[in-house]
Amino acid sequence: MQLLLPLVNGAMKFNTPPRWPQPPADWTPPPGWSPDPSWPPAPEDWQFWIEDDPATASPAAAPRNTKKRTSLPTRLRKAWSYAASSDSRHWIFGGTGLAAGLLLGVVVGAVASSPTTPSAAGSSTAVDSSTADVDFGSTDIETAVEDCGLTDVAGISVGDEGHSVTIQTTGDENSYGAVVFEMVCVLQGLEASDSVISRMDNTRALDGRQTGTWGDFEASWGYHPDDGLNLVIEEM
Template sequence: MSIPEVPPHQPRNGQPGHGNPDDTPEQQTQLGNVDAVPTGQDAPWHGGPSTAPPKGSRKPTLFGAIGLVIGLLLGVIGTLSVNGIVQAASAASAAEAEANKPKPLAEAVNKCNLSSQTISAKLGDDGHTLSLDGKGKEDLNGLAWIDIECALEAVNVPDYVREQMGSTRALDGTQRESWDNFSAAWSYHPDSGMNVVLRFTDV
């Protein structure tokens, strides 16, 4: 079996081969121009699309992040402002409701002109208690019985309670009674007189 002889060079696409002695100088020059790899600015890009972001592409991203932060801050400030307004309104409403609550004991002091008797007529517990210190043999600065009766009538103390107060003796000790939203505790001694503590409970 005979082996066919392979030619020393196969031309590409009908072009003269490299180093073919049969090629003319013009053909070899043309072949050299085709196979030459351009470099520098004349070299074409064969590396595929670039993964590096173009110049200036980070600015929109930075501006977007700054805008997001500013938006969050404005949202927080707005929420705090709304909460502050709601709390202020609630506090004002509570203060108004407290101011509009009935204060019958303070009204009794004003009605009976006892506001000047700061020692013998004392309001306490934000107007919820009234202490009345009556006049006795050893307590000449106390309230007269007529002043105590005026305060009792101003808060609508029932007749039976007032009768119990009028009949209380020294040996009876402290007596207590309650009605509606009021309660009373009192005691009597000839030396210290009648001492009454009235208490009002909010409705």
């Protein structure tokens, strides 16, 4: 089944077949991706790609909104609810095991060219994406990061011999970091509580650093629209 984006002029968007789960916004299939076998077959001669209506064009194609936002630009709660579906996980990782950020079109060039790592929002914790010295799989945090395919992703750093992880997301003026779906994948792997996710989702820049606990984990986070969200999770 050919799902690759056709080489045509103009914006195109994926046309989801009937009874298939909706993919994330601006999703495009990575090489080797195939639909979940449990999904019903698409109708014969189904057009998987259709012209995108300018009125619903992706944010990248639309004029930039320079108005400052005080809460998370991508609603964390919506991403959390979406990731809780087993079908949605197939959209994110497909059959390739790639990290969610790659499938969502993260501009890795901008990330690679970033000369410095921003300080954590509301914290002095610096973000280090290097996890080469960690023997993954021996702790719950290591397992969650590894299962999401995020062991070498900018903005995600495992520390304390696998008993903590720091996640820095991108912001309006910060291209270095993880995307929301990557952060959600780790939180899902650690079985974060709905109440903590809801509090993160409603955190504003003026709220300062927040804390929350669930199970064996303690989390602290801060948010600023320029920097993104900084999250530190520690195993207690």
